[in-house]
Amino acid sequence: MFTHSPRSALLAATYQLGFSLLLSLFPCAADSQYTSSEATSSWQRYVRAPPSRLVRPKAILSQYTQGSVVNPEGLLTGTGPPTLLLRMSSDGGGNASSSSSSSSTATIAPTLVIDFGQNVVGQPVIEFAGAANTSSTGGWGGSGGGRFPGLQLAFSESLEFLSNRSDFTRSDNAGGIAVKSQPYTWIDQWSCEFDDKVCSDGLHGFRYLKITLDALSEDSPYTSAYGYVSISSIRLQWSGYLGTPETYSGWFECSDEDLTQWWYDGSYTTEMCTDVFRANDTEPRQAYSDSLMDKVVIHDGPKRDRDPYMGDLAVSALTMKLMTPLSNNYGLGLFDYPLWWVSCSWDLVMYTGNLSYIQAYYPTLLSVLDNYYVQNTDNSTSLLLRPPGYGDYAFIPRDGSAAYYSALYVLALKRAADLADRLGEFRDAARWRDRASRASRAVLDVLWDDGAGAFLDRRCEGCAAAHAQDGNSLAILAGIAGPARAASALAYLANATARPWGNAFYDGGGEALGPGFSDRVYAFISYFETAARFEQEQQTANVPTTMANTTTTTTTTGSTGTGIGGTAIDQLRRTYGWMSRRDPGATFWEGVGGPDGAKYQGAFTSLAHGWSTGVTPLLTTYVLGVKPLGPGFAVWAVKPPPPGRGRGNGEEELRWARGEVPTPQGPLRVSWERGSGSSSGNGAGGAEAVGMEIRVRAPPGTSGTVSVPAAPGDAEGKGALLNGVAGVGVLGADGYVVFEVQGGGGGGGGGEQEEHVVGYPPRGEKREAERGW
Structure with missing residues (x-):
């Protein structure tokens, strides 16, 4: 019989397929006043799992x-x-x-x-x-x-x-x-x-x-x-996790049926990968370990690589259940994975509130950041140096100072500093932030390519003049690239790497590293580019932005669904639409290869690979719009996408979304809906005031912010309502009106109450039927 490991242990063993996904598979706090059975059941028809074992x-x-x-x-x-x-x-x-x-x-x-x-x-x-x-x-x-x-x-x-x-x-x-x-x-x-x-x-x-x-x-x-x-x-x-509807305590649904189905397909792919570790099905890498026997782990794929090293899932093997040395002479030196462990540890704390985990492994955190990576830093540039003999997530032959390693290093340092602050280790936090600042400056000074308007993969004698998806995406998410460079790099990737089956992980220069690199798509690393696009879209929702560097100038209008605006959804449609429309359907592939979008390793390719399920957390985080801002969702944010997203190539704009994210205190429920009408033109509200309503029901003891795109003509954001009250929101530089609210029951106005309603009611139009709970 399949048994569960503690939720925190599984969450510690995952990153992108992570938290909005695996949290959907495990129950909320037992004393929660809400249960998923109260919610609408229309989402259940998208669940892929068989009804029984x-x-x-x-x-x-x-x-x-x-x-x-x-x-x-x-x-x-x-x-x-x-x-x-x-x-x-x-x-x-x-x-x-x-x-x-x-x-x-x-x-x-x-x-x-x-x-x-x-x-x-x-x-x-x-x-x-x-x-x-x-x-x-x-x-x-x-x-x-x-x-x-x-x-x-x-x-x-x-x-x-x-x-x-x-x-x-x-x-x-x-x-x-x-x-x-x-x-x-x-x-x-x-x-x-x-x-x-x-x-x-x-x-x-x-x-x-x-x-x-x-x-x-x-x-x-x-x-x-x-x-x-x-x-x-x-x-x-x-043998995998049997994710029937009654096991879901988190869910998602939106006006686009394809996006909704892909959320559950990502979940199903992960369910197939989640299984008990057994000594007799660890082929092909002989990764047996006594420390893992009979424990639930997330394998790379159900067909092969049923190994507990979490490389294909972009997580570290150094988590609470996976940290002990592997036996059977199995070794796989992957230079980037300890950094993923640091990043995942931050995610674990934010999604579960489990600070005791990072307290127990804080000495490991110190060793990883202050010993191992310091020893592998180029002191003349402050960039990381991958030593010979090591690989990374794709075994790319690129020893030296690749942008990907240093950008991931900056992200890990910043997240480690935040964890250190929460543990009262302020000296460590200050030291790591200082090092992140120096590494960020080095990435900008050494690896920014003015001619392309993007980050080089490496700059060294004999190195290919290649621009990689991983380094550019993580430089944006780590905060290395400012808004102008971020927009420029994303525009470059869209122009140089877009394929019908997604965005390739290298531009044409990558062919010097490996044949077919400029056509190969990994949904895994595409997750970070898509996240960067969503982040950029939210930051430039209202005002046309001019992005300039020394040789290029590009203007985008965020609300038109072109340029930067709308490209995140477009990338999702190409990446996941390509796989979902092809055999076997329902699960997502390890990689897609060119020139015709085939399975990149032929029959050996895993067609149900956990690292390719990023669509699930992306939709929860950026379309439903839910993020944790404090450990265990004690503080949270709800920020739906600006209008115009989902449009282009004949696709309709996203009109509504609803869902539930489980937290240690109980479920966080969100729904949002736009009225009918045009949303084109400058400004998040578009040429017509179409109206937008956001409903949030948060568990007691939590607090958060609810952000709604400002309507055109509302220069100060005073027209947006919170529970029927105007003038209590604050207009941010990103064009969203932000409201601070409390979770729980009782109260009214901006205080504590069971459900908060935020937004602009449609003018002269009866609101559509209730999309409530």
Whole structure:
């Protein structure tokens, strides 16, 4: 039975798929006065998880059925007559071997393909009703050469790579069953039936299962390619987190059904990756560790890399459950991951309020920042230097001072300083902020490229003049790039890296580092660029901004859905729309490669990879608009996107969003809605006063801010209402009117009350039907 680890332990082991996602999978505080069952149930139709841990297939793909297969549809229900696969040799004998070495006179191997409807993870369970091989005299018996009729299983996440070999397998000789004559239940376990012959891989992540009555020559003398096999039913024993609607304590929905579905697809992808760590399914990297046995961890993917190192999830292996040294001689030196651990530790505190975690690991924090990275700093520039022999999240061959490492370093230092302040370690906080300032200045001085208007990947003799997605995105999120440089860098990436399947992680200069780099899209690192775009859009919501550097000048109007405005949603649509419209659907790929947007590593590519689920926290944070500002959401902010987002390429503007984010104090519920009318033109409200209403219900004991885009003509923001009262908000430089509110029940006006209503009521228009709770 699947068991939960403490929520804080799982949250410590994740970053981007992180907090709005995994918090959606774990219950709120037990004493909360609200429960998700009170909320509208329309979001539940988007949930992908199967209803139970025993999963039945959805379809038989008849175009792949060949040979003598009787009643294949019986496998879908497990009732009625069994499915029969029958194969006779031309001479009636049973001594011919497999299709890999069979005679030309052999009959067609009976074959069928089962479709589970979407990617699934677990162990197939087959109920056999009986079997026999063909005897040497042509009759039925169990003695024909001492062989059992052989069944070959091949698994694949996509039809593109469905063949007689699984798209990922431990061995080309795996996937066999020696089917016994009497009825019995077979469960796919990592084992061999006869010494090192007739072997199975065990747990699989897949959508399609190909079943063939056949035998490998390597499995001789135990299996025969001839005879019959009778199957009563096939099911999957689900092994991942079973994220049924009743397990969700956080949720999301908006006016765009694609975006809404992708939120739940990201959640489902992560559910497939969340599983108990077992010693027998850690291939291919032999990452066994006694410290992890029987604990719930987030694997990189369900099909392969079922390892607890959190590289593909951009988190550190140095969390509370993952910090002990790995045994079995497994080592993978990744220069950036300790910095991700620092950043994730800050997220853990902000989303759960678990300060005891960082107190326990504060000595590790000191060691990481004041020893390891200090030793790997270029004292002449203050930039980090990646030593030879180390990799990073994509194993990019770029030793030296890449912008990505130093930008991530600045982000980690700033977040560590905030944690140090909360623990009263003010000297450490001051030292880390000073170092972050020096590293920021170095990134600007050494790596900013005036000609391109973006940050170089590296500047060194013999280095390619490449501009990378990671360094530019993190330089913006870390606060290294000011508004002008941030807008310029994002415009450069949009022009140089945009592909129909997302934004590539390098411009054309990246081809010197690896073939196809300028076409390859990682949804993982795209998360940070998309977040940077959302941040930039909010900061430039109202006023046209001129971004200038020494050689380029670009003007964007934030509310038009062009330029910087609207590009975050556009990037989401290209990145996740490409994957969702292609086999296997419902889950997100490890990487997309060019020049045609294919699976970037062919059959080996994981098509359900946790690091690609950033769409879920992005939509919660920037479309619903919810962020923590204090540990455990004690202080929070609600800031929906400015109008015009979602428009372009024939797409309609986002009109409303609603959802719930669980906190230690209880759920934080938010809904917002715009009235009908045009939102084009300068100013967040657009040419017409379309109106916008935000509703927030926060748990008791918390406080926060609710920000609404200022309407045109409201130069001081005094027209915005808080619970029917005007003139109590403050207009910020970003064009939002900000209101301070308290959570909980009772009170009125701007004080404590159950629900706060903020915004501009539509003029001359009846508000749409209640989108309440």
